[in-house]
Amino acid sequence: MRQRLECSTMNKRKTFTTAGVLVTAAALVLGTAGCSGGAAAGGPNENRPENEVHVLVYGDAAASAEQAAADRFNETSDVKVVIDTGAASGSDYTTAVRTALGTDNAPDVFMSWGAADIQQAVDSGAVLSLNDFIQEDPALKSSFLPSVFDEETIDGESYGIPMRGVAPTFLFTNEKVLADNGLEAATTWDELLDQTKVLEDAGVTPIALGGADKWPTQMWYQYAFARQLGNDEVAKGLAGDADVWSSDGSKAALDDISTLTGDQAFGSAFDSVGYSNNGTTALLSQGKAAYELMGTWNYATLKAAAPDFVASDLGWTAFPTISGGDGQAGEIAGNLSNYYNVAADTRYPDTVRDFLKELYSDDFLKDQIALGNLPPTTNANELVQADTSIDAANKEYLSFVFDLVENAPTFQLSWDQTVPTASKTRLTDAVADYANGSIDADQWISDMQSLTAAAQA
Structure with missing residues (x-):
C-alpha cells in the first residue's frame, strides 16, 4: 500500500495525513x-x-x-x-x-x-x-x-x-435484489431516495439498520454530515465547537436523516433490529434488504454467516454524493x-x-x-x-477498499471513538433518539453541543 505519513500532536488532538487522507481524532x-x-x-x-x-x-x-x-x-x-x-x-x-x-x-x-x-x-x-x-x-x-x-x-x-x-464504512448491497427491481447501486442521495419507494413497493426493506445497537445508526450521521459540512468541520464540532452543530449544514444533514426515517428507508422497526446478533446480516443476505451501511469487517461477518450470498450476490459501493453540500467528494468515515x-x-x-x-x-x-x-x-x-488462494471477489473487494482509502481527501474517525468517554453513551443515545423521533432537531443540536463541550476541557 503506497502511503506517506505526516503526523502532529496538539492539545490531545492528532492529525494524520496518509496519501492525501486526513484523519482527525479528538481525545x-x-x-x-x-x-x-x-x-x-x-x-x-x-x-x-x-x-x-x-x-x-x-x-x-x-x-x-x-x-x-x-x-x-x-x-x-x-x-x-x-x-x-x-x-x-x-x-x-x-x-x-x-x-x-x-x-x-x-x-x-x-x-x-x-x-x-x-x-x-x-x-x-x-x-x-x-x-x-x-x-x-x-x-x-x-x-x-x-x-x-x-x-x-x-x-x-x-x-x-x-x-x-x-476500516472505512461504506454501503454493502444485495445485487440480486437491486437487479430484480431494475436498479443499480445508488451513487447519489437522490437516487437512493428514489430507490426507497421502488424497494418498498417490492416488499423489501431498502436499508438494513441495526438500530438496537445504536452505533450503526451513527454511521448515517457521519456521512450525512461529511457530505453537508465536510469532515474538517465535523472534526471541529467533535472537538467542542458548538457553532458547527447549530450551522445550516448541520440542520441540512439532520433533514437528510429525517427524510430517510420518514420514508421508512430503514423499515418501520429498525430500533429492534441488531447488528451484533446478525439481524442485519440476515436481512441483507436473505434478500430482505438491499443496502447496509457498515465497516470493512462486515465482509467477514457476511462470509461467515452466508458464504453463498457473498460468493454470488454481495456488492459494495461508496456512500452516495449529496448535491449542494460543502463536503469534498470522496470523504469517508470509519475506524483507522x-x-x-x-x-x-x-x-x-x-x-x-x-x-x-x-x-x-x-x-x-x-x-x-x-x-x-x-x-x-x-x-x-x-x-x-x-x-493465489484469494478468490476474485475478495480481491475485487480489497481493491475497492484500497481505492476508497487512497482516494479519500479526508477520513473522519468514528464519532463514538472521538468524543470523551463520558459522552459516548449520550452520543449514541442522541443519534438513536433523533432517528426514531424521540427528540427533535433543536434538542439533538443542544445535546451534541453539551456532550462535545467536554472535549475542550
Whole structure:
C-alpha cells in the first residue's frame, strides 16, 4: 500500500495525513475502574494464571484469525496463549476491559481503538509501554504503516500494535435484489431516495439498520454530515465547537436523516433490529434488504454467516454524493484500525512480546485478508496481489477498499471513538433518539453541543 505519513500532536488532538487522507481524532479516554498507578511499577503479577497469557478478543467472526495465531504460537511455546472471547459490542467490550484492568483476572492483551481510547489507562500506569519490545524486535513497528502505528504512540511511548484492518464504512448491497427491481447501486442521495419507494413497493426493506445497537445508526450521521459540512468541520464540532452543530449544514444533514426515517428507508422497526446478533446480516443476505451501511469487517461477518450470498450476490459501493453540500467528494468515515495493548502487570511479558510478532507474520496477514480485512502493513498490497488462494471477489473487494482509502481527501474517525468517554453513551443515545423521533432537531443540536463541550476541557 503506497502511503506517506505526516503526523502532529496538539492539545490531545492528532492529525494524520496518509496519501492525501486526513484523519482527525479528538481525545476519547478509556477509564480504568479496576486499575491503579502502581501496576507498572509493581512488575509482573504472580497471581495471574500460571503458564498462560490471556488475550481478550472482540466477539466477531474476524477473531478467527487471532485464534489461529494463538494455535500456531502454542505449538512451540511452553507458556500458552489462551483466547478469551469478549463482547461483540464496542461499548460492552471496553467496559469489560476497564473493569478488569489492575485485577488478577484482567486480560494480558486486549484490543483498543486508538490513543484516546487508552489515554486514562496509560496515565494510571495500567498499560505497558512497548518501546522495549520494539527495541528488541524493530519489526513490531517497521512492519506497519506509520500513519496507523503512530496512533497509539503517546509522549514518545508506543502502547499498541495494529492488529486488524483499516476500516472505512461504506454501503454493502444485495445485487440480486437491486437487479430484480431494475436498479443499480445508488451513487447519489437522490437516487437512493428514489430507490426507497421502488424497494418498498417490492416488499423489501431498502436499508438494513441495526438500530438496537445504536452505533450503526451513527454511521448515517457521519456521512450525512461529511457530505453537508465536510469532515474538517465535523472534526471541529467533535472537538467542542458548538457553532458547527447549530450551522445550516448541520440542520441540512439532520433533514437528510429525517427524510430517510420518514420514508421508512430503514423499515418501520429498525430500533429492534441488531447488528451484533446478525439481524442485519440476515436481512441483507436473505434478500430482505438491499443496502447496509457498515465497516470493512462486515465482509467477514457476511462470509461467515452466508458464504453463498457473498460468493454470488454481495456488492459494495461508496456512500452516495449529496448535491449542494460543502463536503469534498470522496470523504469517508470509519475506524483507522484496532490495536493490541498489554496490561502493565502481565505475568509473562517475554511471551507476550513473542506472540505480538504474529501480528506481522504472513500467516496472520493472509488470514486477515481472507476475512476481507485490509492489514495496515507495508506489504499488504503485495500480499493481496500475490496470494493465489484469494478468490476474485475478495480481491475485487480489497481493491475497492484500497481505492476508497487512497482516494479519500479526508477520513473522519468514528464519532463514538472521538468524543470523551463520558459522552459516548449520550452520543449514541442522541443519534438513536433523533432517528426514531424521540427528540427533535433543536434538542439533538443542544445535546451534541453539551456532550462535545467536554472535549475542550
